[in-house]
Amino acid sequence: MTLLRWVSTVVIVGAIAGGVYYMMHGQAPDSVSASRRGAGMGGPVAVIAKNTDRADVPIYLEGVGSVKALNTATVRAQVDGRLLSVNFNEGQDVKKGDVLAKIDPVTYQAQLDQAIAKKALDEALLANTKKDLERFQKVGTLAISQQQIDTQLALVKQQEAQIKSDAASIENATAILGYTTIVAPFDGRTGIRLVDEGNLVHSGDAGGIVVMTQVQPISVLFTLPQQQLPMLTKSSAEGKLTAYALSTDGQTELDTGTLKVIDNQVDQQTGTIRLKADFPNEKRQLWPGQFVNVRLLVDTLKGVIVAPTEAVQRGPDGTYVYVVGADNTAEMRPVKISRQDEKFAVIADGLTEGEKVVTSGFGRLKDGATVSVSDGKAPEQSPPALSKKSADGKKAARVGDAANVGVQSAQATAPAAPDAALVTGSTSEDKKNSDKHRHSHRDNGASP
Structure with missing residues (x-):
């Protein structure tokens, strides 16, 4: 029985080794030739x-610039006084002449009335002086001297000049009184209010009441290298050049305008020339102080x-x-x-x-x-190639299958015995059971 167990074990081990060798080295001739053909032949690229x-x-010149309001004004008080009212909302569009704020006009109204009264007084004196001159001229030198006549004539002219001065004072007082009503200097947009009503304002205040900007139309100042100046001047001499305002990433066109002016000198420090383009800004995509890219169309190759x-x-x-x-x-x-x-x-x-x-x-x-x-379109999806890990897994599975085949072949070849081993090697417990079985046979007179 020991010899039989040993033979069975040797057969099983040999079957397993043969299966492993077959799977590792025994590729089919067709697959070998196919792999050689794939390695030796290159298909179309x-x-x-x-x-x-x-x-x-089209030929463009591109530069970086900043948006500038066509007109900007800091609205300040021109007279001192208390701010009675603020007549605009922050960020409001206003028209030229719209009332923005009012200053207390009482003092300046009084000055105007005083100037008007002074003129009326001087006009009355002038009328009396003229009548005296007429009487002196009628009497002549028989009653008065020529010196008195000349003095009266000079007095008339003096009072006439005084009346002109009074008229100028009235105009000045009227203008000062008008400054108490602050109006918009042009069509534009108000900013953030800088002072609230009820405060005292002065003509020398630096901050002012509000800053106004004209955003429709609007300008963009940008620069180009001086090397592009010859092409630029040649193209601008042939007609107006179209300018495109783009976002900072150059992907979005904000507005289309025309080149307005080329600066009269090159900046020696940077070697660039400044240009100014005007844009209608109907959609208000451009805002004062905003950085933009400018693309200037200078020519078209046909x-x-x-x-x-x-x-x-x-x-x-x-x-x-x-x-x-x-x-x-x-x-x-x-x-x-x-x-x-x-x-x-x-x-x-x-x-x-x-x-x-x-x-x-x-x-x-x-x-x-x-x-x-x-043509650049997405190709049809092909079956994904097996990764190395998946291929190794399948290879191991094939080796395991071959080993199982070898075991089954060994089992079929070896004769059946109660104590035949199914796997390589035996445990100590199996050895004890086998010895006990052998001793029982000897006791009964059986040969080993």
Whole structure:
């Protein structure tokens, strides 16, 4: 029985080893040849390609600027007094001449009345002096001297001048009285109120009552490098230039206006030229003090060949593109670029309208390579490849299956015995049971 157990164990171990070796090294001939073919042959290179086109390309000059109100005024009191009322709401749109605030006018009204009374007094004196002059002139030198006549004439002229002075005093008092009513200097928008009604205001107050800004239309001050000045002056001489105000990220167009003025000197410290453009600001997307990007249209290239910017590659010999031919073969072709931005490149030489150029998939691409062209849309989903971990798991499962097959084969080959082991090795308890069984046989006269 011991010999039989030993033979069974050897058979089981051999079956397991054979199954493992088979699964590790015994690939089918078809799978081996397929893997060799896959490693030795390279398929077409997958690329994305787009066609060149003929179009009108605008030329822009771009700069950074800040929004400035067309008119800004700090509304201050021109006379001293108590602020009787504030007649506007903060952030209100007002028209030129609208009453913004009123100052107590009592003192200034009294000064005006006093000036009017003074003029009336001087007019009465003048009338009496003129009558005396008329009497002196009628009597003549027979009753009075010529000196008295001349003195009376001088007195008339003096009083006439006094009346003119009184009239000027009245006008001055009227103007001062008018300053007690504060009105809007232009159409605009009020800001935050700087003083409340009931306070004493003075003509020398620095803060004022409110700050007004004119936001429709509105201006933008921006700068451009001095190297662009020749193109700028040439284009502005041909007509008005269109300006576009963009958000700080350059993605949103806020308003469209026109270039108003080019500054008369270049800033020597920064090497830039300042410009000013006016915008209607109908939607109020521009606000005083706001930072914006400005794009100035200076020219338009008519009917030029354009290609996607991502198609242009650069090498030791200059710029080039890969052109896809009718036989799906990629040709590396040198090109000349006259102008380029983030979207399109203007091709001066090297391409014609309608040619297909590669825009993506340059990793394995070379001159003369066969390509598989797509239009950039999402490809169909292919079954996901097994990860290394999953493949190892399946491989281990196959090894386990082979081991089970070997065990089952060993069981079928070995003769049935009560104490035959099903796994490699035996426990001490099994050994004790076997010895006891053997002794019982000897006691009964059985051979071992």
